[in-house]
Every structure is written in structure tokens, then in C-alpha cells.
Amino acid sequence: MIVLLIYVAVFVVSFFVVMKLIKPGARKDFTSLKTVTFGDESAVRSNRTASVISILTLFLLWGMFTGSALLPKFLHAPGPFEGLARFDYTAEAPGREPATATVTVLVHPIEQEAKAPEVEAGDGWAKNDSATVGMWRSGLIQVDRNDEVTKADGAKVVAVNGQPIVPGGEVITDFGRVGMSQKGTLNFEPKKGWQMEPIWLPAPEAVMARLIDIAQEGFRGSTLWQHLGWSLFRVIAGFFFGALVGIPLGYAMGLSDWFRGWFDPIVEFMRPVPPLALIPLVIIWAGIGEAGKIILLFLAALWIMAIAARSGVSGVKISKVHAAYSLGASKAQIMRYVIIPNSLPDIFTGARVAMGVCWGTVVAAELVAAEKGAGMMIMVASKFQNTDIVIMGIILIGIIGFGIDMLMRWAERVLVPWKGKG
Amino acid sequence: MSGLEIENISMRFDLPNGTSVQALKNVSLNLKAGQLLSVLGPSGCGKTTLLNIVAGFLAPTEGRIVLNGHEVRGPDAERGMVFQQGALFEWMSVRDNVGFGPRMKGMAKADKDKIVNHLLDVVGLRDFKEKAVYELSGGMQQRVALARCLANEPDVILMDEPLGALDALTREKMQSLVLKLWKETGKTIILITHSVEEALLLGERLLVMAPRPGRIHKEYRLPFAEMGVGEDLREVKKHPEFARTREEILGMIWDMEEEIMGRQEAGA
Numbered sequence: 001m002i003v004l005l006i007y008v009a010v011f012v013v014s015f016f017v018v019m020k021l022i023k024p025g026a027r028k029d030f031t032s033l034k035t036v037t038f039g040d041e042s043a044v045r046s047n048r049t050a051s052v053i054s055i056l057t058l059f060l061l062w063g064m065f066t067g068s069a070l071l072p073k074f075l076h077a078p079g080p081f082e083g084l085a086r087f088d089y090t091a092e093a094p095g096r097e098p099a100t101a102t103v104t105v106l107v108h109p110i111e112q113e114a115k116a117p118e119v120e121a122g123d124g125w126a127k128n129d130s131a132t133v134g135m136w137r138s139g140l141i142q143v144d145r146n147d148e149v150t151k152a153d154g155a156k157v158v159a160v161n162g163q164p165i166v167p168g169g170e171v172i173t174d175f176g177r178v179g180m181s182q183k184g185t186l187n188f189e190p191k192k193g194w195q196m197e198p199i200w201l202p203a204p205e206a207v208m209a210r211l212i213d214i215a216q217e218g219f220r221g222s223t224l225w226q227h228l229g230w231s232l233f234r235v236i237a238g239f240f241f242g243a244l245v246g247i248p249l250g251y252a253m254g255l256s257d258w259f260r261g262w263f264d265p266i267v268e269f270m271r272p273v274p275p276l277a278l279i280p281l282v283i284i285w286a287g288i289g290e291a292g293k294i295i296l297l298f299l300a301a302l303w304i305m306a307i308a309a310r311s312g313v314s315g316v317k318i319s320k321v322h323a324a325y326s327l328g329a330s331k332a333q334i335m336r337y338v339i340i341p342n343s344l345p346d347i348f349t350g351a352r353v354a355m356g357v358c359w360g361t362v363v364a365a366e367l368v369a370a371e372k373g374a375g376m377m378i379m380v381a382s383k384f385q386n387t388d389i390v391i392m393g394i395i396l397i398g399i400i401g402f403g404i405d406m407l408m409r410w411a412e413r414v415l416v417p418w419k420g421k422g
Numbered sequence: 423m424s425g426l427e428i429e430n431i432s433m434r435f436d437l438p439n440g441t442s443v444q445a446l447k448n449v450s451l452n453l454k455a456g457q458l459l460s461v462l463g464p465s466g467c468g469k470t471t472l473l474n475i476v477a478g479f480l481a482p483t484e485g486r487i488v489l490n491g492h493e494v495r496g497p498d499a500e501r502g503m504v505f506q507q508g509a510l511f512e513w514m515s516v517r518d519n520v521g522f523g524p525r526m527k528g529m530a531k532a533d534k535d536k537i538v539n540h541l542l543d544v545v546g547l548r549d550f551k552e553k554a555v556y557e558l559s560g561g562m563q564q565r566v567a568l569a570r571c572l573a574n575e576p577d578v579i580l581m582d583e584p585l586g587a588l589d590a591l592t593r594e595k596m597q598s599l600v601l602k603l604w605k606e607t608g609k610t611i612i613l614i615t616h617s618v619e620e621a622l623l624l625g626e627r628l629l630v631m632a633p634r635p636g637r638i639h640k641e642y643r644l645p646f647a648e649m650g651v652g653e654d655l656r657e658v659k660k661h662p663e664f665a666r667t668r669e670e671i672l673g674m675i676w677d678m679e680e681e682i683m684g685r686q687e688a689g690a
């Protein structure tokens with residue numbers, strides 16, 4: 001909730017600040033002269049500053065709530081309590097005056113071993129205690145253990161820091177919460193603060209460090225590049241075979257009644273089936289090895305490419321085909337010089353979609369079963385609560401998916417410059 | 423036997439709703455080699471259907487087309503087509519578009535280049551040889567389409583409203599170009615148009631068609647095309663006979679349109 005509020009606040013404040021700083025009329029192009037911008041989609045241009053602030057805000061929030069060393073301390077959300085916590089307890093025993101003693105608790109980072117601090121016993125019949133509790137954890141503290149009268153002899157704690165406490169109740173101190181169990185034992189829970197425990201969300205620099213570590217050391221017997229490379233290889237192989245079969249199939253469907261009639265029901269049925277739903281069947285039939293994964297990606301790409309090629313053929317303006325026939329072109333020449341070039345833009349659009357779907361499917365398939373691959377990496381890491389690897393994997397998967405799309409767009413611009421110009 | 427014979431063409435086809443349409447009925451016409459025919463008529467009179475039948479894209483239900491003594495059975499390089507627009511191959515440069523026909527025939531590159539260069543000179547696009555066709559204006563694109571058609575040396579050129587999408591000024595320039603090319607090449611040309619003025623200017627013979635069923639309503643033989651070759655077309659339009667014929671044909675087409683409207687209202 002507080003995260004959302006900060007996010008909205010940064011959004012609103014940066015909007016006003018940037019609007020104030022950037023003088024209207026700084027840009028002198030044609031669009032800047034348009035007075036009707038609300039509703040004119042062409043006048044809406046992505047604001048670069050907003051994009052930069054947006055990304056920085058995400059990292060800022062990430063850093064704030066993980067206590068990142070990359071951020072100055074004052075920006076951190078209140079962290080968990082660490083250090084020496086103290087509270088007093090007051091005990092009563094039959095036949096004795098109530099006595100008060102101090103408990104000193106060392107709250108330490110979980111991954112470090114800690115020794116309870118030495119404390120003096122004090123003079124009352126209730127002696128001072130010491131204990132250790134990990135950050136974000138809680139611990140039972142048997143304060144009566146070293147007292148002259150123990151719980152077994154009838155002693156009981158009646159107050160913490162002067163405030164009365166009963167079994168099941170609690171007292172909030174400056175260092176955290178002191179609760180009392182039904183049996184009368186004290187339970188100390190140091191303040192958790194607002195930061196995330198690294199096991200849920202590691203700091204950005206921890207993820208970065210892990211990335212460097214895995215890039216150098218590898219993960220589970222393969223280097224990082226092998227994991228990513230295998231995923232990419234599967235995508236490219238599956239896509240390649242899918243295109244190899246799908247494009248001719250789509251052409252045939254666009255050019256022949258019989259092919260259209262024969263394959264339409266199959267293609268239209270398979271198209272809405274998400275490739276992920278095929279994973280179990282493919283595993284049963286082809287096992288969890290490379291063959292199974294490539295078959296799955298082949299199936300994911302096949303229908304998309306077939307439909308793209310089909311729509312590429314049906315998108316040919318009939319006047320172009322007529323013109324080519326009246327210029328003396330044979331059927332083979334019509335195919336080579338008219339239908340194929342005319343369908344390339346559609347095929348490229350299909351290829352972009354297919355690559356995106358394949359990339360998503362390969363990660364999912366590797367989550368299910370694989371020895372190498374980006375999906376396998378994050379799946380195995382999650383089983384060991386290596387959240388930093390999981391986050392690193394997700395970021396890498398995102399970057400590669402984005403890179404694939406950029407590459408396809410670039411190829412499209414270079415190879416089919418006539419797209420949308422017919 | 424040289425020339426194009428349209429012999430008693432009828433065209434009738436069924437619609438999905440069970441009725442059938444008589445698009446053309448008993449259309450007959452003889453066109454001598456080198457004649458320029460323009461075809462006019464209200465929409466739905468079957469003029470484009472007729473052109474597609476001559477081109478060989480559609481088979482008539484009755485009658486036949488005979489060109490130079492043999493029957494037309496499908497599209498062929500002897501009958502070139504110029505479309506309204508969008509029929510150029512945008513994945514090819516201007517030069518490759520114009521050279522498409524010769525290339526399909528397997529002509530040697532040197533011969534092909536000669537033809538292409540010559541035609542690009544004729545239509546005034548020499549400097550745009552390497553451009554992509556989508557970089558050209560509409561008028562320039564239609565000049566490419568004309569050159570592409572001529573490069574193939576067809577016997578007959580069929581034009582389906584080739585200038586319909588151009589602005590008035592470009593259109594006038596293109597009309598002069600069509601006349602010039604007609605005179606220089608001596609091709610037989612059939613030109614379909616919506617514009618009465620264009621039909622008068624470019625038609626050595628002019629066919630007015632009537633709708634439902636599509637048929638020949640009236641034929642004219644006109645002097646304006648000959649007059650217009652190499653002349654200012656605006657001067658031709660000032661001719662009193664031009665104005666008189668234009669009014670006559672406009673009246674004719676108006677009557678047809680009104681009859682259609684009346685029939686639709688009576689039907690509704």
C-alpha cells in the first residue's frame with residue numbers, strides 16, 4: 001500500500017516538476033503547433049523524460065524497500081531493528097516482593113552466528129537475562145531460567161517495562177513486540193520495519209552481484225551463456241521448422257480450395273490452443289529432451305506462420321495479379337515476383353508474433369523440465385529460495401525477449417521497406 | 423484478320439441469395455487495329471465487366487472475344503492492362519516495374535534496358551528510374567503503369583479508369599500523354615472512364631452503355647481525339663460541337679440514373 005502511494009506520488013510530482021521545467025514551445029516541429037492533442041493519437045508522443053523517471057522510480061522503490069547500498073541512507077524505508085534491544089520484566093513469586101530485571105537481546109543478521117551478550121546478574125531474586133534473535137524473526141526468552149524462583153516454583157511475569165502483561169497478551173516496546181504465550185513464556189519479536197527480507201526481495205546490487213557471480217562461475221554445471229544459449233537455440237530451431245512448414249502450408253491454403261478446405265479446420269482449431277497446454281502431451285510423446293521442446297516450439301510457431309502466410313496471399317490486390325498475368329507472367333512467375341514479395345510484410349508480422357510466443361513457451365517448457373535453459377535456472381533457484389537468481393533470470397528473459405523483437409523489427413525495416421506502402 | 427471483335431457477349435451469374443444478375447446482354451463491337459475507344463456509363467452498366475472479359479479475367483456466359491483471328495481464353499501479354507491505381511509492384515523499383523513484361527519473356531538484359539530507358543524518356547521519368555514506386559506521386563505512378571504496359575508491346579491496351587484517382591491538373595496532362603502515346607504507338611486502346619469530358623477527349627469512338635442489363639446504348643464517332651493530339655486540350659473543349667455532345671451524353675446518363683432511382687423506389 002505504502003509502495004503504491006509512493007509510486008503515485010512520484011508520478012504526480014514528477015509530472016508537475018517536468019511540466020514546469022520544460023517550457024512550452026521548446027519544440028518547434030509541426031506536431032508542437034497542433035492545438036487539438038487530446039484525441040489526436042498522432043500528437044501523443046512518448047515523453048522520454050517520463051520513461052526515464054519511470055524506470056528510475058522502479059529502481060528507487062526497489063532500493064528503498066530492500067535497503068540498497070546504492071541509495072543514500074535517508075531514502076531507505078525504515079529497516080528492521082538490528083543491535084541490542086533491552087526491556088524490563090517484573091516477576092512475582094509466592095512469598096516474595098515483586099522483582100524487576102532487564103533482558104538484553106542481540107538482534108543480528110540471520111546469516112551470521114551470534115553469541116548472547118554477557119550481562120551482570122543484578123541484585124534482585126529475578127536475574128538479568130540475555131538472548132539472541134535473528135532479524136525479521138522472533139524468539140522465546142525464558143527469563144525465569146536463571147532466577148532464584150523459576151516458573152515451576154510458582155514465579156510468573158506480570159509486567160514488561162512496567163506495563164502489565166497476561167498470558168496471550170503483548171507489550172509494544174521501542175525495539176519490538178514482547179508477547180506472552182499461553183503458558184507464560186515471553187516471546188520477543190524485534191521490529192521488522194518496512195523493508196523486504198532479502199529472501200523475498202534482494203537488493204538490486206545483490207542481484208547484480210549474483211549476475212556477475214553466475215556469469216563467471218556458471219549455475220548447475222553450465223555457464224550463464226549456455227543456459228541462455230540453449231533457450232535461444234530451442235526458440236530458433238522451433239521457429240525455423242515452424243516457418244519451414246507453416247509458410248508453404250499458408251501459401252497452399254491461400255492458393256488452393258482443397259488445401260484451404262483440408263487444413264482450415266485443423267489450423268482454426270489449433271490456433272486458440274495455447275502451446276503451454278500441449279506441454280504434457282509433448283512430454284508424454286517425446287520426453288523432456290531437446291526433441292520434445294523443439295516439437296513444442298515448432299507447434300507454437302507453425303499455426304502462427306501458416307495463418308500469416310495465408311493472410312499474406314489473400315492480401316494480394318487482385319489488380320496486381322491481373323496486371324502480372326497481362327504482362328505475360330506464368331503461374332510460377334506470379335508466385336515468385338508477385339505473391340511472395342507481397343506476402344512478406346505479413347509473414348514478418350507473423351514471425352514477430354511467433355518469436356514472442358516461442359520465447360514465452362520455451363521458458364515455460366523449461367520451468368516444467370530441463371537440464372539447461374533460462375527457465376530451468378529460475379525454477380531450480382526458486383526451489384532453493386535463491387530469489388536473487390530468480391529475479392536476475394526474469395530480467396534476462398525480458399531483455400532477450402525485447403532484443404528479439406527489436407531485431408525482428410530491424411530486419412523488417414531492412415528487408416521489406418515496402419510494408420504498408422501498397 | 424486484324425482487330426478486336428466483341429461478338430454478342432452476355433454475362434449472367436447467380437448471387438448467393440438465389441437471384442441472378444444479368445451483367446451484360448448481347449454486347450457486340452468491332453474495333454479496328456489502332457482505334458481508340460472510350461466507354462462511358464452509369465455505375466453498374468457492366469463496363470468494367472466487359473473490360474475484364476476482353477482482358478480474359480472473366481469468361482462470358484455467351485459470345486466470344488476474337489483478337490487478330492484467334493479467340494481470347496485467358497489473360498495474355500497481347501492485351502495489356504492499366505488499372506486505376508495500386509497495381510504497380512511496390513517491392514520493385516520504377517525500372518523493374520517497367521521492365522517486368524520483357525523480363526517475364528526472358529529478354530536479354532541489354533535489350534530490356536533499352537526498352538525501359540526509352541519508355542521512361544517517353545513518359546518523362548528518366549530521373550526516377552531507381553526510385554521505389556511508393557516514393558512517386560499518383561500521376562507519376564500512372565505514368566509508370568503506362569510505360570510498364572507499353573514495354574510489353576501489347577496489341578491492345580485496356581485502361582480501367584486509369585486517371586480516375588488523379589487531381590484535375592495532373593489528369594489533363596495525363597490525357598495529353600495518352601493521346602500522344604496512342605498516336606505514336608498506333609495501339610488499339612479501350613479506355614473506361616466516369617468522366618464524360620475525358621471520354622469525349624480521348625475517344626475516337628465513344629460507347630455509352632446502359633445498365634440492367636448492361637448493354638450498348640449509343641455509339642459516337644468523334645473528331646476530338648485527333649484534334650487533341652499535340653494540342654492544348656482546353657482549346658478542344660471550347661469547340662461548340664464538344665459542348666453540345668457533352669450535354670447530350672450527360673442528359674442521357676442523367677436519365678439512366680433517374681430511371682434506376684425510380685426503379686429502386688418502386689421496388690422498395
